[in-house]
Amino acid sequence: MKTFKRVLGVVLALLVAAVFLFPLLWILLSSFKTKLELLAVPPVFIFRPTLQNYINAFNSDFPTQVRNSLIIAISTTVISITLGSLTAYGFSRYSIKGSDFLQFWILSLRMLPAIAVVVPFYLVFRTLKLLDTHIALIMVYCLFNISFAVWVLKGFFDEIPIELEEAAMLDGYSPPQVFLKVSLPLARAGLATTAIFCLIQSLNEFLLAVSLTTRVADTAPVGLSKVQTLMGVDWGLLSAGSIVFMLPVVIFTIIVRNELVRGMSFGRMR
Amino acid sequence: MAQEAMVSEREGPATAVEAAAGLRDLWWRRLLFAPTIGLLLLLAIVPLLFSLGVSLFNYSLGSRAIWTGLGNYINLFTDPQFWLAARVTVQFTIAAVSIEVVLGILLGFVLNQRFTGMGIIRLIVFLPMMLAPFCIGLFWRFMFDQTFGIVDYILTRVGLPTIPWLAHPFWSQVAVVVVDVWQWTPFVALLVLAGLGTIPTELLEAATLDRASTWLKFRQIYWPYLRFPLLLALLFRSIDTLKLFDSPFILTGGGPGNFTSTLSILGYRHQIMFFNVGMAAAISWVVVIIINIVTNILVRLITPARVEQVATGL
Numbered sequence: 001m002k003t004f005k006r007v008l009g010v011v012l013a014l015l016v017a018a019v020f021l022f023p024l025l026w027i028l029l030s031s032f033k034t035k036l037e038l039l040a041v042p043p044v045f046i047f048r049p050t051l052q053n054y055i056n057a058f059n060s061d062f063p064t065q066v067r068n069s070l071i072i073a074i075s076t077t078v079i080s081i082t083l084g085s086l087t088a089y090g091f092s093r094y095s096i097k098g099s100d101f102l103q104f105w106i107l108s109l110r111m112l113p114a115i116a117v118v119v120p121f122y123l124v125f126r127t128l129k130l131l132d133t134h135i136a137l138i139m140v141y142c143l144f145n146i147s148f149a150v151w152v153l154k155g156f157f158d159e160i161p162i163e164l165e166e167a168a169m170l171d172g173y174s175p176p177q178v179f180l181k182v183s184l185p186l187a188r189a190g191l192a193t194t195a196i197f198c199l200i201q202s203l204n205e206f207l208l209a210v211s212l213t214t215r216v217a218d219t220a221p222v223g224l225s226k227v228q229t230l231m232g233v234d235w236g237l238l239s240a241g242s243i244v245f246m247l248p249v250v251i252f253t254i255i256v257r258n259e260l261v262r263g264m265s266f267g268r269m270r
Numbered sequence: 271m272a273q274e275a276m277v278s279e280r281e282g283p284a285t286a287v288e289a290a291a292g293l294r295d296l297w298w299r300r301l302l303f304a305p306t307i308g309l310l311l312l313l314a315i316v317p318l319l320f321s322l323g324v325s326l327f328n329y330s331l332g333s334r335a336i337w338t339g340l341g342n343y344i345n346l347f348t349d350p351q352f353w354l355a356a357r358v359t360v361q362f363t364i365a366a367v368s369i370e371v372v373l374g375i376l377l378g379f380v381l382n383q384r385f386t387g388m389g390i391i392r393l394i395v396f397l398p399m400m401l402a403p404f405c406i407g408l409f410w411r412f413m414f415d416q417t418f419g420i421v422d423y424i425l426t427r428v429g430l431p432t433i434p435w436l437a438h439p440f441w442s443q444v445a446v447v448v449v450d451v452w453q454w455t456p457f458v459a460l461l462v463l464a465g466l467g468t469i470p471t472e473l474l475e476a477a478t479l480d481r482a483s484t485w486l487k488f489r490q491i492y493w494p495y496l497r498f499p500l501l502l503a504l505l506f507r508s509i510d511t512l513k514l515f516d517s518p519f520i521l522t523g524g525g526p527g528n529f530t531s532t533l534s535i536l537g538y539r540h541q542i543m544f545f546n547v548g549m550a551a552a553i554s555w556v557v558v559i560i561i562n563i564v565t566n567i568l569v570r571l572i573t574p575a576r577v578e579q580v581a582t583g584l
Contacts, residue, residue, distance in 0.1 A: 009383045016380055017391045020398055020456070026420060027409045039418045083306045090302030102307065109314055111565050113513035115534040116554040119324060119541055120317035126331075143313035146306060175295050204402035207515045207534065211542055221404040225520065235412055242405045253393075253400040260396055261464040264457060268502055269464050 031239035038235045053240035062241050065223035069245070071134050072219060073202035076141040080198050081191060084149025089179055091150070092157035093165075103154075109147035110266055114207045117143070122211060132214045140208050145198045152197065152267035156190025157183065196252045197263040203249060220245045318558070325551035332545065342552035352553070354528055355536040361443070362518075362532065363511040366450040370507055371500065373451065374458020381459055382466050392463075395456045403453065407520030410449045411436065414521070436522050439529035446518045446530050450511060458503040465499035466492070498572065505568040512561050533557050 030038055032049035090096070091103055121140055122131070130136045160183055168182045169175075184191070209219045218226075224241050227234055256263060262270040325342055329335035346352045381392055398406060413420045414435035422432040435445045469491065477487050515534035518524060524531035524539070531539075533553060541550035 006385075009380065010385060012380050013383060013385075013388065013391050016377060017394045020395050020452075023409050023413060023452070024397070026413065030412070041418050042423050043418060043420050083309065086302045087306040090299070094299060094302065096299070096303065102303075106310065108565070109310065111509050111561055112314065113534065113554070113557045113561055115513060115515065115537045116321065116558045117314075117317045118538070119547055119551045119554055120320040122541065123324065123547065124317070124320070139313065143310065146310060150306065175298050176301075200400060204404070206402065206404040206519075207538065211538065221402055224408070225404065238408055239412070242408060246401055246405055249400055249402070250397065253397055257393055257396070260400075261460055264399070264460060265464075265502055265506070269461060269499060 027239050028243060030235065031243050033236065035236060053236035054244070056234075056237050057240045057244065060227075060237070061223055062220065062237075062244075065218055065220045066245065068134065068213075068217050069203055069219040069221075072137045072141065072217075073199050075134070075138045076145050076202045077195050077198040079138070079142050080145035080149045081153075081195050084146050084153050084194070085184065085187070085191060087146075088150045088153035089157050089183060091154050093162075093183075103151075106147045106150050107266065109143065110151075112144075114144075114205075118208060118211045121208075125212060131212060132216045132218075134217050136212050137209060137217065137219070140212065141202045141205065144205075145201060148201070148266060149194050149198060152194045152262060153187070153190060155262065155267040155270065156187045156194070159190075160186045193256050193259045193263065196256050200249050200252055203245075321551040321554060324547055325555055327548045329548040330545050331547060335548070338548070342548045346549065346552050346556070351528060351531075351536065355531050355533050356556075358443070358528075358530065359512060359514065359532045359534075362446060362450070362514055363508055365447045366454070366511050367504065367507045369447070369451050370455045370458050371504060373455045374503065375462055375496070375500070377455055377459035378462025378466060381463055396460060398453045399457050399460075401453075403516035404520060406453050407449060407517035410445070410452075410517075411521050414445055437526055439526055442522050442526060442530050445521060446514075449517045449521065450514070453517075454507060454510075458500075458507065461499035461503045462496060465496045469495045501568065501572045505565065505572065508564050508568065509561055512564060513557060533560075 029045075031053050032051070033044070033047055034050055034052065037044050037047050091099060096102075117140060121136070125131045125133075125136045164186065165178050165182055168178045173181065203219075204221075205219075206221045206225075209222045210225060213219065213222055220241070224238055224245070227237055227241070253260075259270075324335075326337065326339055327335040328338040328341060377395070381388070381395060414422075416422060416432070416434055416437060419435070421435065425432055433441050435441050473491055477491050482490070513534050514532045515538065518530040518532055519535055519538075522530045524535045534557065537550050537553040537557065540546040540553060
C-alpha cells in the first residue's frame with residue numbers, strides 16, 4: 001500500500017511536469033520548422049530542423065526591440081533598487097510617523113491596474129513629447145517596481161541582525177556609513193534577487209508598453225504583437241522571437257528558484 | 271513566517287542605530303524616504319486624480335475637451351458593451367481563480383513529496399508563471415488553432431470531437447480560462463508549498479500515529495498553515511484576473527463578438543483605437559473601484575484586526 005502510494009505520487013508529479021513542459025517544448029520545436037511544416041496537418045514531430053526563423057528574426061526590427069526592452073528593464077531596475085533599498089532600510093530600521101500607513105499604501109500600489117494609469121500617462125507624455133521614448137516606459141515601470149522593491153527588500157533587511165549595525169556604530173560609523181558599508185553588503189543576495197524580479201517584471205509587461213510606444217521605443221513583446229497583424233501570422237518568426245526573448249527570463253528563474261515564494265508574494269511569504 | 275500578518279505590528283525600533291541618527295542626521299532620514307515617497311506620489315496619485323478629472327470631460331484626442339460631468343459614466347452604464355465586458359471580466363475571475371485555488375492545493379501536495387528529481391519538476395512547474403503572459407498567450411493561440419493546432423489534434427487522437435477554441439463565444443472564453451489556469455495554478459501551488467513547509471514535523475507524525483482521517487487531518491493540521499497562503503493567493507489572483515489584458519488580447523483580440531473583451535481591453539480600445547480619452551478614463555476608474563472593493567474584502571479576511579482602508583494606490 002505504501003509503495004503503491006509512493007509510485008502514484010511520482011507518476012502524478014511526472015504527469016504534472018509534462019503538462020507544464022509540453023507547450024514550451026512544442027514552441028521550441030516549432031521554432032525550428034519551415035513554414036510548411038508549421039502549418040502541417042496533422043502536426044509533424046520529426047523533421048529536419050532549420051535556423052531560418054531565427055535568421056529572419058535577427059534580420060527584422062526584432063534586435064532593436066530586444067535592445068529597447070533591455071534598456072528599459074535595466075534602467076527601471078537600477079532606479080527601483082536604489083530608491084527601494086533606501087526606503088526598505090528606512091522602514092526596517094527607523095520609526096517614522098505613519099510608517100504602517102505608508103507601507104500599506106506602497107503595498108496597495110501592487111493592486112493598481114495598469115489600465116488606470118494608461119490614460120493620464122498617455123496624455124502627459126503626449127504633451128511632453130515623450131510618447132514612444134524609453135523614458136516614458138521607465139517612469140511608469142518604476143511606479144510598479146519601486147513599490148515591489150521596497151516590500152521585498154524590507155524582508156531582507158529585517159533578517160540582518162541589528163547587533164552587527166550597532167557594533168559598527170560603536171566603531172564610529174555614521175548612520176549612512178552603516179547602511180553603505182554594513183547593511184547593503186550583507187543584503188547583497190537579497191538585492192540581486194529583487195533586481196532579477198524587477199528585470200523579469202519589466203521585460204514581461206505588455207499593456208503599458210503597447211499603449212505608450214509605437215515604433216521607436218517599442219519593446220520586444222510589442223514588436224512581436226505587430227508581426228501578427230501586418231504580415232499575416234508568421235508563426236516561425238513569432239516562435240523564434242519568443243524563444244530568444246524568453247531565454248534570459250528562464251535563466252533568471254533558475255538563478256532565483258529558491259526565492260520564488262518571496263518574489264511572487266511581494267515579500268509577504270518566504 | 272507564513273503566518274506573518276500583512277504588516278508587521280512592530281512599533282518603531284528604538285535601536286542604537288536609530289538613536290544615533292538623531293536630529294543631526296535628519297537629512298539622512300529624509301533621504302531614506304522622501305525621494306521614494308515623492309516619486310510614487312508623482313507617479314500614482316497625480317495620474318489617478320488627473321484621469322478622474324479627464325473622465326468628467328467629453329474628450330477625444332484632436333478635438334476640444336467639453337465638460338460633461340458624469341456624462342461618460344452615464345453613457346458607460348447604458349452601454350451593453352460595458353456590461354458585457356464587466357460580466358466577462360467577473361466570469362473569468364470567478365472561473366479562473368476558483369479552479370486555480372482547487373488545483374493549486376492539489377498541485378502543492380503533489381510537489382510536496384520528496385524524491386530525487388523533484389527539484390527539476392518544481393522548476394518546470396514554476397517556470398510558466400515567470401514567462402511573459404504575452405508569450406504564453408501567443409503559444410496557446412498557436413496550439414488552439416483550428417486547422418493545425420496541436421490541441422485539437424490530440425482531441426481527435428483520443429476520439430473526441432474538435433473544438434473551435436478561438437472562434438466560438440463560449441469556447442473562446444474557456445480558452446482564456448484554460449490559459450490563465452495553466453499559467454497561474456503553479457503560483458497557488460507555490461504559496462501552498464511554502465505553507466506546507468512551515469508545518470512542524472512532530473504535528474504530522476502525531477497525525478500519522480493517530481490514524482486520523484484524511485479530512486480531519488486536512489482540517490486540523492494543514493488548514494491552519496494553509497489559510498494565510500491561500501488567502502494571499504486568492505487576493506493576488508483575483509486582482510490580476512480583474513485587470514486581465516494580455517492573454518485574451520493576444521488569443522482572440524477580445525473576440526469573437528467581444529465575448530472575451532475584458533474591461534481592460536475595452537478601456538484600451540477606447541483609448542488607443544478610438545482616442546476617446548474621457549471614456550477610457552471612466553472605464554479605468556470603474557476597474558479601480560471594483561479592484562478596491564475586492565481588495566478590501568480580501569484584506570479584511572487576511573487581517574481581521576486591521577480596519578484601515580486599502581485603496582488601490584489612493
